[in-house]
Every structure is written in C-alpha cells, then in structure tokens.
Amino acid sequence: METIHILIADDMEAHRRRLERIIASEKDLVLTASAKSGYEAVALAAVKKPNIVLLDIEMESQMAGIKAAAEIHKILPDTKIIMLTIHQDNNVVFAAFQTGIVDYLIKSAPKEEILEAIYSAANNQSPIRPIIAEKIREEFARIKKSEDHLTGFFKVIATLTPSELEVLKLLCKGLKRKEIAEERSVEMETVKKQISSLLKKFDRRNTKEIVEVVNELKLFDMIRDIS
Template identity: 85%
Template sequence: MEKIHILIADDMEAHRRRLERIINSVDNLFLVASAKSGYEAVAFAAIKKPDIVLMDIEMESQMAGIKAASEIHKILPDTKIIMLTVHQDNNIVFAAFQTGIVDYLIKSALKEEIIEAIYSAANNQSPIRPIIAQKIRQEFARIKKSEDQLTHFFKIVANLTQSELEVLKLLCSGLKRKDIAEIRAVEVETIKKQISSLLKKFDKSNTKEIITEVNELKLFELIGEIS
C-alpha cells in the first residue's frame, strides 16, 4: 500500500509519543514530523507536505491548533487535518470544522479508532461521528429557536403605534419618563400609559428587559438604515 505521510502537532510530549507509537506500528503510515506548537505545525507542514495532520487544539494558545489548521489549508488545501483534543465545547468544535478539518477525535480515543480515522481521511471518507452529529443537531435547534424569537420580536414591533415606537426609542437612548414627556410635549401620565402598553405587548415585567432586547438586536440602527 502507498505510504500515508503524517504530521503530529501536540504540545504535550506524552501525547506526541503515544501518537508516534501508533503511527510506527502500522507499516504504511509514515511520520514526517512531530510539532510542539501551532507555529511549528504550519512550518513543518509547508516543508514536509504531509497527507494527514493530527492536530491538538490548545498548544501555545487556547486556539493555536485551529489557527494552524486554517493556515495549513491555505497553503496545502489537499492535506487532511484531524483534530485530536480534550475539548468538546460546541463553539470550539464548530470553529474547528470551519477551518476545513475532516475529523474530530477525543485524545482518549482507542488506537484502532485513530488508525481508522487516518485511513478514512486519506480516502476522503471521514465520517460524521455521533458526537459531532449531536452537536450539529443542537446548533440547528439553537439557530431555529433564535430565528423564532427574532420573528416573534419583529411581529411585536410591527404592532407598535408610531408614538409607542418613539417612546421606545427614547427609552433605549437612556432617557427617563419625565425627560421623554418633555421631549414629546405630553403629560408624564401619558408616557406611563404608553410604557405600560409596551410592557404588555412585549410581555415583559420591566422596561429594562425590553431595552436590553431592543439594543441587542440594534433595532433603531436598522430602522435608521432603511428609513
């Protein structure tokens, strides 16, 4: 069988040695270099041009492996990168896959699983592992929930009167009821009634909750852009 050239990148010697033993135990797997940092990984990859990189995430910095993977793909787009890490955080997993990695294994994975992952990557057959599939489903569910919340929010905004919208804008700019009443040239009681209506429509218990949501979604910046 044709040799598969492999680069290891891990800042912990024990992990590097384990991976080296695994690679050296298989006839057609060939270790081209062993890097201790993301910087070394990119440099060794550029020189050795490996088929596969087994990359740790946290080395000289928390996301060093992810940054290194991104750089390697820029110079060697055909090189397959497998992340071997202790991290299972959703944000880190998705950040890793956004760099173009093909697989994501936990460092405690069995020798056989690591070898299988190398062969699968070399043959462009890397699987979507159950842990990754679960995280993808969770991310889609989160996005769907966020979209539903956004739709609900703008339905409420669409049902505000022009006066309520103006009062809401002034509230979000940090003004008090009395100041808003002076600007609007109305009684404070009128402003209180409009705020009460806003609380009811947004189904919130206080104006701070509405202001936080409106400012997070940058509603009035958006209105300013389209008006």
C-alpha cells in the same frame, strides 16, 4: 493509494512519538513535520502543506489547538484537521468543530482507530460522532427557538404606532424616560403611556427586558434605521 502527508502537533513528547510510530507503520503515510505548540503547528502547516493535521487541543494554552485549527483552516482549507484530546468535553469538542476540523480522537485511542480516522479524513469520509450529532441537534433547536422568537418580535413591531416605534428606538439607544420626553418634546406622562403600551405589547415586565431581547436578536440596527 496516494501518499498522505501528516503533520503532528502535541506538546507532550510521548504522544508525538507514539503517533510517529503509528504513521511509520503504514507505507502510504508520511510524517512531514512534528510541532510542539499551536504556533509551531500553524507555521509548519503553512510551509509543509500537509494533507492531514493531528492537532492536540491543549498545548501552550488551554485552547491553543482550537486557535491553531482556525488559522490552519484559513490558510489551507483543503487540509483535514483531526483534533486530539485527553478529556471528551462536549463544549470544547464542539468549539473545535466550528473551526473546520473533520474529526476528533481521544489520545489513548487504539492504533487501529487512529489509522481509521486518518484514512477516513483523507477520503472525505470522516464520521459524525455521537457527541457532535447531539450538539448539532441542540444547535438546530436553539436556532429554531431564536427564529420563533424573532418572528414573534416582528409581529409585535408591526403593531407599533410611529410614536411607540420612536420611543423603542430611543430606548435601544440607552435614553431614560426623561431624556426621551425631552428628545421628542412631549410631556413625561405621554412617554409613560407609550412605554406602558410597549410593555403590554411585548409582554415584558420592564423596558430593560425588551432592549435585551432586541439586542440579542440583532434587531437594534433595523429598529434604528426605521423612520
């Protein structure tokens, strides 16, 4: 088996020493560097180019490890990053995976589990752990809901008259009813009727809700460019 070069990053010396001992116990594992902060981890990774990085989440700041992981992934996309954490916080762990890490471990994990994670990462066989699988399912559900919402909005937009579409564009720009009337050179009553029609078609209680959804679904640019 080829030698696996590992970088450790943890602000607690006791944790670093333990990981160093674990690495030293295996003939095909080599410690290339040991960092005390996220900043050091990025700098040392750029110079040493390790195969594996064991990276603590919380160092000089609460999210230092996550920021470091994102930077290391940009510089060394082939380097496998395993995140180390004290608390198994679902949202934090999922945020870490979004930076490109391949696995995560509780710091107190047994030696055997740490070694298994290292070898699995080196062989591109890191498992999808239960927390991450659940988060992925939740994310897909959110995306599906967003897509359904987007489809519904497109259907409504297709039913808008040119005048209603123009009013919607102006609402998205932040104009008030009086300003819209002046901009379009129409009576205030006409604008009120068009807004009332928009509320009915979009099934919303007020224009603020419509604008919020348009912005949330990133439709603003599309609406702005429609003639």
